[in-house]
Structure formats: C-alpha cells, structure tokens
Amino acid sequence: IICQFQEEDSDVCDLQMSPHQLIYDMYNTIALTEIKGYAMMQFSWMLLRIYGRGNFTQEASLTRQRYSERTGQTASAARAALAMAKRDLYRCDPPVHTAGATYAEVTRLLQGYVENEVDLNGDGTCKENCAFYTLTENHGCYKEQFCSKQDKCNGRIIDCQYVDSDMWVCPASYNSQRRYEWIEYENGRTLGRVGSCRLGTTKVDSWWRWTLTHCSYCFCLCEDEASVAERFFSLREALADIKNNKVVTGIRLVKHGKVFHIQIYQGKLVERGFVESSEEVVAQAFDPTQPGVIEGVDYHTLSYEKRAIDLDELDSPSGHVLTGARFRMIGAHLHFEIRSTPFNYTTGKLSPDRSQWISNDNTEGSYNPRSRLELHKPDIPTRAHTSLRIDSQHDQYIEFTHSDFDADAAQSTVPFVDIQPVVPSKALNTKGATLISGAGLYHRGARGSGGFIAAKLITYDYSKHVKAEPPPSEFVDESETTEFVPIVN
Numbered sequence: 001i002i003c004q005f006q007e008e009d010s011d012v013c014d015l016q017m018s019p020h021q022l023i024y025d026m027y028n029t030i031a032l033t034e035i036k037g038y039a040m041m042q043f044s045w046m047l048l049r050i051y052g053r054g055n056f057t058q059e060a061s062l063t064r065q066r067y068s069e070r071t072g073q074t075a076s077a078a079r080a081a082l083a084m085a086k087r088d089l090y091r092c093d094p095p096v097h098t099a100g101a102t103y104a105e106v107t108r109l110l111q112g113y114v115e116n117e118v119d120l121n122g123d124g125t126c127k128e129n130c131a132f133y134t135l136t137e138n139h140g141c142y143k144e145q146f147c148s149k150q151d152k153c154n155g156r157i158i159d160c161q162y163v164d165s166d167m168w169v170c171p172a173s174y175n176s177q178r179r180y181e182w183i184e185y186e187n188g189r190t191l192g193r194v195g196s197c198r199l200g201t202t203k204v205d206s207w208w209r210w211t212l213t214h215c216s217y218c219f220c221l222c223e224d225e226a227s228v229a230e231r232f233f234s235l236r237e238a239l240a241d242i243k244n245n246k247v248v249t250g251i252r253l254v255k256h257g258k259v260f261h262i263q264i265y266q267g268k269l270v271e272r273g274f275v276e277s278s279e280e281v282v283a284q285a286f287d288p289t290q291p292g293v294i295e296g297v298d299y300h301t302l303s304y305e306k307r308a309i310d311l312d313e314l315d316s317p318s319g320h321v322l323t324g325a326r327f328r329m330i331g332a333h334l335h336f337e338i339r340s341t342p343f344n345y346t347t348g349k350l351s352p353d354r355s356q357w358i359s360n361d362n363t364e365g366s367y368n369p370r371s372r373l374e375l376h377k378p379d380i381p382t383r384a385h386t387s388l389r390i391d392s393q394h395d396q397y398i399e400f401t402h403s404d405f406d407a408d409a410a411q412s413t414v415p416f417v418d419i420q421p422v423v424p425s426k427a428l429n430t431k432g433a434t435l436i437s438g439a440g441l442y443h444r445g446a447r448g449s450g451g452f453i454a455a456k457l458i459t460y461d462y463s464k465h466v467k468a469e470p471p472p473s474e475f476v477d478e479s480e481t482t483e484f485v486p487i488v489n
Contacts (some may be wrong), residue, residue: 013092016425018459020085021434025426027078027466031071038067038471064471075468082463088313090390090442090456091420097382103416103452104255107177108229109302110402112191112410113153113222114169114183114204118142118215120157126209130162130218146204146217151179153222158304160220163189165206167217170197177230178411183219191219192409221402221410223304230258231302231400231413232288233334238281239324240266242341242352248322249278249433250423251455256285259299262325262455265423267433269321270348273460275433278423296329306332307400311373311392312360315438315458316340322436322457323355331363333397336441345465362395373398373443378414378450379407388451392443403450414450415443422457435460 015022041063045056094102117126119140120133136157141147150171164185170192172178182192206216226232238261240246250265261283267275288299295301310333316322317340324339337359342351362370373396380403381388392398402410424434438458445451 012089016089016091016423017434018085018087018089018424018457020082020087020461021089021424021459023078023081023085024462024466027074027082030074034067034071034074035471038063067471068468071468075466079463079466082461082466087437087459087461088456089422089424089459091418091422091454092389093384093387093444094420100255100419102418102420103382104253104260104419105177105416106231106260106302106400106413108222108224109231109307109400109413110158110221110223110304110410111179111413112402112405113157113179113220114150114167114217115147115153115157115160115220116142116145116206116215116217119147120160120218120220126213126215130160130216130220133157133160133218133220136160142215146202149202153220154225154228156223156304158221158223160218162216163187163191163219165214165216167204168201169204170194170201171199172411173198180409180411183409189406191405192407192411219405226301227289230255232259233300233302233327234259234261234283234286235297235299235327235329236261236284237324237326237339238262238264238283239339240264240281240322242323242350242355245269245348245350246323247275247341247343247350248324248436248439249275250280250421250436251325251439251457252421253417253419253453253455254283255417255419256283257287259286259288260417261285262327264325265421265433269343269350269435271346272348273345273435273462273465274348275435277431278433300327300329300334302334302400306334308332308397309334309400309441309453310336310360310370311394311396311398311441311443311453312336313394313438313440313442313456313458314338314358314360316358318461318464319343319345320437321350321460322439323350325439326357328359330361333363335359335361336439338439340437360395370395370397372396375401375414375445375450376447377404377407378445379404379448380412381414381416381445381450381452384446384449386446388444388446388449390442391445391451394440396443398443398453404448407448412450415445415453416450418444418452418454420454422455424457424459435462437461 045060164187166186170181246266249267263283265278267278320340323341341355403412437460
C-alpha cells in the first residue's frame with residue numbers, strides 16, 4: 001500500500017496531472033486514434049468500390065463490427081479505471097526551496113524573545129518568577145542593559161519560562177525577521193543551531209539585587225504589533241469571469257506585501273468539457289492600513305487566539321464546475337470555501353445565476369468536531385532532509401505556531417505557506433486546460449518539521465461522459481448485394 005501511495009504521489013508530482021485526468025486524456029487519445037483508423041478503413045473500402053475493384057460490403061460491415069467491439073471494451077475499461085482513480089492534484093517539494101518563489105512565511109506571530117523579569121511588570125520588581133508571566137507586555141528597559149541591544153517586543157509577551165541565568169546570544173542580521181540566530185546557556189542547553197556568529201555574540205547575565213531577589217532573564221513568546229508583522233490573510237473572493245463563460249483552471253496561495261491571497265487561473269469553457277488555454281487572474285494587492293480596508297471584511301489578522309486554519313477538500317455536486325474560492329472566518333478559524341456553478345456538458349454553457357458557495361462548516365463545538373493536526377517539535381520545513389508528504393486529512397485544522405525552541409530558538413512561524421501554482425498539465429501534447437470541480441487546503445509535513453500549507457485541486461469526474469457510441473451505417477446500402485466480388489486486376 002505504501003509503495004502504491006508513493007507511486008501515485010510521484011506521478012502527480014512529476015506529471016502535474018491527477019490519475020483520473022491522465023486516464024481520461026489517454027482514453028481520448030486512444031478513442032481518437034481508433035476513429036481515425038476506422039474512418040480510413042471505410043474510406044478505403046469506398047474508394048475500391050468506386051473504382052470497380054469489388055463490392056467490399058462484408059469487409060466494411062466487419063470493420064464496423066470490430067470497431068464497435070473494441071471501442072465498447074475500451075470505454076468499459078476506461079469507466080472502471082476512472083471510477084477508482086483519484087482526482088486530487090497538488091504540488092510536492094521543489095528541488096530547491098526558494099523564499100518568495102516556492103514558499104512564503106508568516107512572521108512575528110509567536111517568536112522567541114529574551115526579556116528580564118524587571119521589564120515584564122510595571123513596578124520594575126523581580127519578586128516573581130518567569131512562569132508567573134503568562135500574558136504581559138514590555139514596561140521599559142532597565143538601565144539600558146540587553147534590552148537596548150535588541151528589537152523591543154511592541155505587542156503581547158506570552159508564556160515566559162526560565163531556562164538558565166546566563167547565556168550567549170547571537171543576534172540575527174538587521175534585515176532578517178528573526179531576532180536571534182541561536183542562544184547558548186551556561187548550563188549547556190542550546191536554542192537553535194550554534195555556530196559562527198556574523199554580528200558577534202552578546203553575553204547576557206541575570207543579576208541579584210541587594211534585597212536578595214534574583215532578576216532573571218526569561219525566554220518568552222512575543223506576539224509583535226501588526227505593523228511590523230506579516231500575518232494577514234485576504235478575505236476577498238477570487239472569482240472566474242462566469243459572465244464570459246470562464247471557469248477556474250488553477251489555483252495558488254500568494255503573498256503580496258504583508259497579505260496572503262488566494263489567486264486563481266481561468267479559461268473559457270466550450271463544448272464537451274473542453275477548456276481553452278488558461279490565464280492568471282492576479283489578486284488585487286492592498287495594504288491593511290490604507291483607508292477603507294476593514295479588518296474582518298477585507299482581511300484577517302492572525303493572533304494568539306485566532307491562528308487556526310481549516311484543512312478541507314471541497315468538491316462540487318455532479319454537473320458543476322469550480323468558478324471561485326475565498327477565505328471566511330468561522331469563529332476563530334480561517335475557513336476555506338469554493339464557488340460552484342452548474343453547466344451543460346454538451347454546449348459548455350454555464351448557469352451563473354445558480355452558482356453556490358460550498359464549505360465544510362464543521363466547528364469544535366459540533367457533534368463530531370474537527371480534529372487538530374499536531375506539530376511535534378517543528379523545525380523550519382526547508383531544513384527537512386527528505387521530501388515532505390501530505391499528512392493531513394479532510395475535516396482537520398492546524399494552528400500557526402512558533403518553531404521548536406531547541407531546533408530554532410522559536411524564531412520562525414510554522415507551517416510555511418507553499419506558493420507554487422497548481423495548474424494541471426495536459427497529456428500527450430493535447431491543447432487547452434483541464435476542467436476542475438473542487439479545491440482544498442492541505443498540510444505537507446513530517447515529524448520534526450513545521451511543514452507547508454498548500455492549495456490543491458480536484459479535477460472534474462469525466463467517468464459519466466465516457467460512452468462508446470456505434471459508428472454510422474456503412475457507406476453502401478447492404479440491400480444492394482451481399483455477395484463478395486473479387487478484385488478486378
């Protein structure tokens with residue numbers, strides 16, 4: 001079973017076609033070859049008859065009979081194969097991960113942050129311990145110590161803990177979203193990958209006051225203010241131009257500025273499920289701070305309480321195709337939805353007025369609540385030594401969180417977002433785009449990795465349209481003669 005799964009996964013990754021689509025395109029090619037051969041044979045019998053080489057009625061009839069048998073068997077086999085074949089289409093790990101090209105990151109959501117207890121309360125005291133500060137904020141910079149050498153957390157400070165009194169801190173470069181490259185404590189514990197430090201390490205020591213209270217450096221999580229973070233998701237709809245009979249032919253997640261968007265590709269639907277070549281519909285970029293842009297209407301800001309994203313696979317009803325997608329908030333969850341539009345397969349005409357939004361509105365308060373996809377000690381996913389595979393299921397959710405303390409000093413937000421386009425290829429050099437009926441979100445990861453959130457497509461189910469119709473009657477009237485006339489030399 002594992003080998004079969006890996007082979008299917010490899011086919012989807014390499015060909016960028018769903019198994020269902022591959023079988024259907026192959027069937028179309030075989031059927032077209034068959035009908036070309038049949039037409040050529042019948043044309044040959046007709047020419048021979050016209051030029052007086054014989055009657056050839058029996059030969060033409062036998063050709064028609066054998067063609068009907070072969071095409072009927074091929075159609076039956078194709079229908080059976082299509083019924084079992086998966087229609088999922090997604091992207092796998094690229095050969096090389098490239099920021100801004102294959103993936104993007106949510107930043108400054110929950111990030112590891114070193115702060116002394118004296119700056120975690122308004123009284124400037126050290127009478128508590130680190131664990132006391134589960135939710136607080138920065139209250140100053142006592143005597144311009146280590147706090148003056150790092151970016152202050154201008155938002156909420158969460159879940160502090162004590163690791164050790166003294167440490168060496170390697171600061172990150174100035175243009176990085178990280179605060180630290182690594183931290184090494186005197187007790188031997190290290191956070192992040194300890195190595196060379198381009199900017200030089202900083203020695204950070206806790207101290208005692210004359211009142212015999214210990215002012216400890218705590219390791220906390222910083223939820224920075226939104227103005228310096230990149231943790232916005234657009235709630236605007238990504239729609240195909242259904243008034244001009246266009247449907248969705250591809251999808252991707254993109255990051256414009258600080259905002260993540262759903263971006264689609266579209267193509268014109270014509271007769272018998274054929275879609276003309278697709279074009280990219282660029283998502284409209286916007287700044288969350290600009291006038292007229294409203295939180296909760298135009299965008300959602302990830303926060304400690306609202307950082308869950310639902311993982312669903314949504315398909316259209318029979319006779320419908322995909323014409324749009326969007327994010328919507330349901331409680332504290334960022335929720336994915338698709339727009340489905342009915343169409344006439346023969347004519348290719350859409351029925352825009354009958355479009356509907358489809359979603360899986362299951363919540364944690366339902367009778368069968370969504371299950372949470374847990375991340376175990378998640379490191380940066382680009383550090384994975386093996387290809388990451390899909391480990392999520394429909395009706396799950398995952399929370400954006402910090403990377404592992406020991407592996408990365410909690411400096412990154414995981415999972416990362418896969419921004420590779422998901423656009424089906426066409427088999428055997430056939431033209432046009434592929435008909436799509438559904439879409440979804442999934443997580444690709446492994447134990448010890450933060451993984452990636454990515455979009456996927458569900459290709460249209462062609463099985464009900466695979467029919468082997470008998471060819472028209474022979475070119476000659478069988479009532480004329482049934483005798484075989486030999487060729488005249």
